[in-house]
Structures are given as C-alpha cells and as structure tokens.
Amino acid sequence: MSTASENHDRLPVILRGARTPFMETAGAYAKLMSYELGARAIAGLVEKTGIDAARVDVVAMGTVVHEVETTNVARECMLGAGLPSTIPAFTLSMAGLSPNVAVGTVCDMIALGRAELAIAGGTETFSDPPLRARQALRRGLMKLNQDPSAKNALRVLGTLRPRDLLPEMPSASDYTTKMTMGACTEAMVKKFGVARPDSDRYTARSHALAVQAWEQGRYAEDIVPVQVQGRDEPVTRDDSMRADTNADKLARLKPVFDRESGIVTAGNASRLTDGAGALLLSSLGAARRLKLEPQAVVRDYVLAGVDDLFSEMLLGPAMAIPKLLQRNGLGMDDVDVWELHEAFASQILANQACLASAEFAREYHGLSQAFGAIPEDKLNTWGGSLALGNPFAATGVRLLTTAARRLQQEKKRYAVVSSCAGGGLGAAILLENANRL
Numbered sequence: 001m002s003t004a005s006e007n008h009d010r011l012p013v014i015l016r017g018a019r020t021p022f023m024e025t026a027g028a029y030a031k032l033m034s035y036e037l038g039a040r041a042i043a044g045l046v047e048k049t050g051i052d053a054a055r056v057d058v059v060a061m062g063t064v065v066h067e068v069e070t071t072n073v074a075r076e077c078m079l080g081a082g083l084p085s086t087i088p089a090f091t092l093s094m095a096g097l098s099p100n101v102a103v104g105t106v107c108d109m110i111a112l113g114r115a116e117l118a119i120a121g122g123t124e125t126f127s128d129p130p131l132r133a134r135q136a137l138r139r140g141l142m143k144l145n146q147d148p149s150a151k152n153a154l155r156v157l158g159t160l161r162p163r164d165l166l167p168e169m170p171s172a173s174d175y176t177t178k179m180t181m182g183a184c185t186e187a188m189v190k191k192f193g194v195a196r197p198d199s200d201r202y203t204a205r206s207h208a209l210a211v212q213a214w215e216q217g218r219y220a221e222d223i224v225p226v227q228v229q230g231r232d233e234p235v236t237r238d239d240s241m242r243a244d245t246n247a248d249k250l251a252r253l254k255p256v257f258d259r260e261s262g263i264v265t266a267g268n269a270s271r272l273t274d275g276a277g278a279l280l281l282s283s284l285g286a287a288r289r290l291k292l293e294p295q296a297v298v299r300d301y302v303l304a305g306v307d308d309l310f311s312e313m314l315l316g317p318a319m320a321i322p323k324l325l326q327r328n329g330l331g332m333d334d335v336d337v338w339e340l341h342e343a344f345a346s347q348i349l350a351n352q353a354c355l356a357s358a359e360f361a362r363e364y365h366g367l368s369q370a371f372g373a374i375p376e377d378k379l380n381t382w383g384g385s386l387a388l389g390n391p392f393a394a395t396g397v398r399l400l401t402t403a404a405r406r407l408q409q410e411k412k413r414y415a416v417v418s419s420c421a422g423g424g425l426g427a428a429i430l431l432e433n434a435n436r437l
Helices: 004-009 034-049 073-080 096-110 134-147 149-157 181-192 198-217 247-251 284-289 316-327 345-355 358-364 392-410
Strands: 010-018 058-062 091-092 117-122 273-283 294-303 337-339 414-419 425-433
Touching: 004 091, 010 034, 010 096, 010 117, 010 284, 010 392, 034 073, 034 117, 034 134, 034 273, 034 392, 058 096, 058 273, 058 294, 058 392, 073 091, 073 117, 091 096, 096 294, 096 337, 096 392, 117 392, 134 149, 181 345, 198 247, 198 273, 198 345, 273 284, 273 392, 294 316, 316 345, 316 358, 316 414, 316 425, 345 358, 392 414, 392 425
Parallel strands: 058 091, 058 117, 337 414
Antiparallel strands: 010 273, 010 294, 117 273, 294 425, 414 425
C-alpha cells in the first residue's frame, strides 16, 4: 500500500510548455511535415528547460490529421528532436482533444509510478493534408500488387473510369452527421440563443487581447523560433491575429454556413493553422530531485460527450466543466483562471449560456441551480483561438501552457482548461498553482 508521502510525490506537475508560432495554413510552414513541427517544439522544450533528454521516460503526442508516412508521429517527432531512441513514444487521437488526452494519459502514468519525467503535446499541419486515391483505384492497385502481369493490368484498367483517377479530397464534415463544425455551430446558435453582434464583439475582444499579450511579452518565453527554408529570419510570432479587428468590420462579413439566417462568418471563426507544442511533465518528487520548478499541478481531468450530435456538437465544455468542478468540490467562484478553446465565437457564447442556465443544469447535470457563466474578466485574458489560430492538436498545449503561466503571474490557485471537439466531445482539466502546495 502506498503512503500519503508517496502519493504526494507522484502528483503530476507541469514544469514548462513550449510551442512553435502558429501560422496560417499554406503559409510559412507549407513545406514542413507535421513531425517536423513537433520535433521543433520538443527540441525547443528540452533547450528551454535544460533537462538531460535521456532522463525522459516517455513521449506522447496527439494529432488529428494523420500523415500515412508517419503513422506514429510522436516517435518521429522525438527522434527528429534528437531524443535517444531508447525512449518509447506513442500517438493519440481524439479529434481536437488529442493533446488533452496525451497530457491526461501521461499524468496517469506519473500518478501510477509508471513514469517520472515525460513529454506530452501535439502537432498539426493542414498545409499538406493526405489525399486518398478513390476506392476503385485503390482496389485495382491492390490487385496489381498481387498479380502485376500484363493480362491482369489490362483487366484492372478495364474496370476503371476517368473519375476514378481523380484524388479524393479530405472532408471537413463530421463522419456521422455529415455536417461541418460550422453548420453544427449554427444549429447550437438556434437551440441555445446566440446573437450575431455578441459573436462579433467577442471575436474583437479575442484579437485585442492577443495583440496586447504579444506586445506585453506574455508569449515570448514559450515560443520556439522556426527556421524555414527560403526565409532570412526565423518565424517567431503567430500570424492570425489582427490589430485592426473590431466589431464594426466583423459585422460586414457574410455568414458562410447558413447564408440566410446564420451568424458564423469567416471573421468570428478560428482559422485553420499549422503548429506544434509540447509540455514537460513530471512527478512532484522527481521535480524536486532534479531541482526543476513546477508551474502547476494537474489535479484532475474529465472527458465528456454530448447528447445530441446535431445541435450540441461543440457543447463539450458545458458538459465537462460542471462534472470536473463537482468531483473536486469546487464552484465557479473558486476558479480564477479560465482557458477555453475558441473554435467559434458563437460556440463559446452557447456554452456560456448553458452554464448560466438553471434548466440546462437540471436537465443535463441533475443540479438544482445553474453552475454560472464564466466571468469574462477571467476568461482567455491573453486572447484565444479566434485570434491566435487553431492547429487542432497544438491548441490544447497552448491553453495549458497559458493557464499555468497565468496562475503564476496572477498568483491564483485554480485554473480550468476546457475544449470542445469534433464528434461531440469535450474535456476539462483542473490545474492548481504549484506554489500553493
């Protein structure tokens, strides 16, 4: 039986995070593979922390868009970063929650004593998505592989049509619902009531806060410069945020998913982005032995799913946050640092409306009263995905890194990081300021 002291020593902690700048798709990172971005994030993390990479017990990386040439992208990331090949590595995927699950899995390993020092993160590129040959061509090629004779080749060619030679473009739609995330968000808007002016106002806020955070040097310490072939200077700054964004300009944009009555536009939605990030995690005991200063304790995490995939697809935070807080005996007022993924401005506002609703609390969580909306002065105060971009499997790393830093700088005790994801999934992670131990 483990003692209380042993359990305390096994508390999983965030030591530090590092990430590449997030760049718009088909931009600066267009020629880089996903593993190359992940390798830069890991190498930068090792350099920033000064750790002996050979001490790392395991590496876990999340990804959403899988490159078939690097099926275990975590392995390629760590090898590309120069870590010893004796360190095991594995890749996880849970849509946009992939980095959250990588972190949660590694923290579980630390808490169980299976690892003491680990790296977890995520990497994503949309600049070079894997294209598939159509099914008829794929099957024909497999038949040729089994029998490459001229007779069989002619037989296979005779079954193909010109359209079978065209590539099959990847779909942005959810496989089950056949709806895009934007269309699902429009359904949420109608169900829970979100206004277009509020979405545009929230988007302008995100850009203003992101620009301000960069000007104040909030992100500088976490950024890993990326040298790109053909550029004289390395990439050092996110490029999606706009200093001149305001609600009036956003209001002029037309809806893109529901052109007649919709409110989601290209302006109040997060942009597809390339990037990678990594976190150095350890047990509290190992951090002390290695004389490494922890930023935050990972106290708990919750994974959740929505009830209705069509009208609640991105309601993950409203499903996961109350469960997380209840399980840890906390209320909204106990948490001073909130970092939520902004897939769409209206998605954030729909989740806020649900958290503030007594009817929602009763129907979905069996509570007698509403949990309460997140105070905006505590939410994403360094900007969010609407401004900084959204490389799916790297966004979670940015959220956790920012939350841990905010806890330190604001001298607060608790932070909650939460995200929605395709497939109707959600996650919420509870952090505690390591200085409060």
